[in-house]
Amino acid sequence: MDYRTVITRVLDGWKDGVDAHRPDEVANYFTEDALFQGAHPGYSVGRKGVEEYYEEQPVGLTVVYEIREIRPLAQGVLSAYVDPVFTRPDGTELRFHLTVILLQQAGGDWLISHYHVSRIVE
Numbered sequence: 001m002d003y004r005t006v007i008t009r010v011l012d013g014w015k016d017g018v019d020a021h022r023p024d025e026v027a028n029y030f031t032e033d034a035l036f037q038g039a040h041p042g043y044s045v046g047r048k049g050v051e052e053y054y055e056e057q058p059v060g061l062t063v064v065y066e067i068r069e070i071r072p073l074a075q076g077v078l079s080a081y082v083d084p085v086f087t088r089p090d091g092t093e094l095r096f097h098l099t100v101i102l103l104q105q106a107g108g109d110w111l112i113s114h115y116h117v118s119r120i121v122e
Helices: 003-019 023-027 047-055
Strands: 030-037 062-074 077-087 093-104 110-119
Touching: 003 023, 003 062, 003 077, 003 093, 003 110, 023 047, 030 047
Parallel strands: 030 110
Antiparallel strands: 062 077, 077 093, 093 110
């Protein structure tokens, strides 16, 4: 199994949803019980919280990312350390470190089960 392909496929789908401001599409890349901690102080559990978080983001927000590290944790479980850069519509860039844990589903698809960002303050 090519772990980079798995992570890239999921993160590209997440990115496409963010770039198009389609929060429901973004949420579909997460498990039903995903633990999600974005740039806000709180966290949420489940797709609804992910969808609400991305609904609050401005239309025109885009993201690019670089995968730094990938680790298989167990059969059907991957961890990735990623550096995303979000660009607001006014051109302001926000840099983060992101850790995601992906779980392989019964049908073979991979979804994000855990998402945690830390903002890089420069």
